[in-house]
Amino acid sequence: MREDFQKIPDHRAGNAKISLDDALMSALAMFQLKDPSLLAVDKRRREEPENLHTIWGITDIPCDSQMRDILDPLELFSLRAPFRSAFRQLQRGKDFEKMAFLDGHYLLSGDGTGFYSSEKVSSDYCMGKKNNNGNTLYYQQMYAAAFVHPDHKEVIPVFPEMITRKDGAKKNDSERNAARRFYEQFRREHPLLQVIVVEDGLSSNGPHVRDLQKLDLHFILGAKPGDHQFLFDRMDEAVEFGQATEFQYTDADEPEKIHYFRFINQVPLNQSHQDLLVNFLEYWQVDKHGKTTKFSWITDLPITRENAVDIMRAGRARWKIENETFNTLKNQGYNLGHNYGLGEKNLSAVFAILMMLAFLLDQIQQMSCWLFQEALQKSETKRYLWEGIRAFFYNYRVDSMETILRAIAHGFERRELKECCS
Template identity: 40%
Template structure:
């Protein structure tokens, strides 16, 4: 209790029952207000500037990657907000599974390990509806909330192929957002138009070759293909978009003298005019979407936050507010890692975040502390700082 007061100014600790009662009846938006206010401080303190991806018309733009993920599944526990899925076994016997999903978004940068998580949007059945919610419907709510909370922030949304459709692109344009949306290579009008453009000159190319590695030298060849103002689909209402594609081939000699080769292809559609001056940057930006999976969801599930742990299913907003609180904790930790020198050194020393959290918890439980400086000194040097005076 002493440390909670000296470090966090907490006088009383709520019981488990009281905390669950409070979370059950609290609005989900309560946590988003805290994140939004803290994010405003990040903007004022210039911390956000290191995440600037590119300037468009002289204005700083940032990458925001979004994706959906499940965090609770059960065949027995169910609430009014649970998504319901039908599963059939090899004998065609149906089993109902209940669960909760969430749509998350994080500001990312190709050169930074850290991310800035924004307030997530629950994917759930709303107001007693008998129909399941969907990721795209949740994304529409996410967009509306994000625009209201950050009306002047210039964003390039990084999205997967689920969002490569006219209604979503129209919505993004209405809100004034740019986008880089991954698409799968098919025999659609889009790819046929790009192929035809190779003959007319409307499709352009760019190439880049570089070497990397010390003991094992790898040669990477990047072949870019791009085109502007192409209709996405065949119908007349389909939007015009710009096309970005990169084919990456890396070759090297393996340990046993065997020639090795790795080929990867990435294709995106965008609202940003593509030129030879920005094609490399745009392709790199589109590929950064993986950070929402690895640096956000994977971190929350496997590196000490335990996203998929059942903290309490309960009723009303209980499970959603537990998840919102977890995102708030992750948000604070990421901001510390971005802007606090001492916290950065702790992360480097412990290497694994889970080890840092374990030591942090033990220190708070067993050692009387008077300040954060003393706390961080203890964690780093494994001893109390020398007394002064």
């Protein structure tokens, strides 16, 4: 990470006291330690800086105001390199291959989420909307995506695209525009990766589907009757004339559940895009109590009896961007949505990106590092693991994060506190 940070141009004066890479590593350390605020980092800088030096290699630790001033003008694209480096390392270790699904493709689940909102504090980069109380809510969002797999808890996030007001723009940005930018940049960085994009029902529109096709990205997109009545009517007609395929499936591991499928291939997306042909899958799950849950998707993958179950599982894996990604970032110690600082330009976005980078590194360790896995198993939950890491960090002089994880996983010699007091 530091090597990538050191390559980022620093446009400040040459005699700047705090280097840009030290400021970035300090912010990354904050998110890897799951600190709740910049004030906590500043307190550590003053009282216990040794471990920041040894674990993260930080020479000069910025105070909270210095960190804000240094990071605010940073161009966001300059932070893409650490994500690429981490991803390449995962690929070289062959662990990324575990995420392959549906004939060696990788599922990339994407959606938008907010990371800043306030009725009082805003910048030129905030979007705005009127609340019911008449006040203006200022907010910033991002379009984020992660590689997911139906059978794995881990997700592998990629560099997000900000949904914010651009320089001089009078109109709000939109999730659709951000998604287009995201996938264009993603394809530039990963031109050969075999990917299936999985998204919710808002994404199953003609312009977005054509964008994905131009980028050679396969897709499985949610489709709801309210938005795609044309498709559902075509399905009913196909069933009536025997042109649709229907079957039911019972999983040996869950025999109390019955799964119903029906599908048709090569039908127009809607009346406005008669020339845009997609394949349409409907699916019902009925549990032992008779409760029915229904899903439906469009895809460019030819649907068969043999792959319909896997397409269904891939479509339902979309929720991992919500549950295993956004929910984890907001509720399991990373504090996405907490205001670490808005700044005048890019500060809040820089913090959101560095938080996502810390999450990526944790997910890679969870997938690939036996020591991290043992420490997590011993801690039982990630919250307890983060608490354990912080406790050792605060109370001991430590040479590396490996030492902390070994102490958590395998235990350590406990001494009476009075023996340690001066």
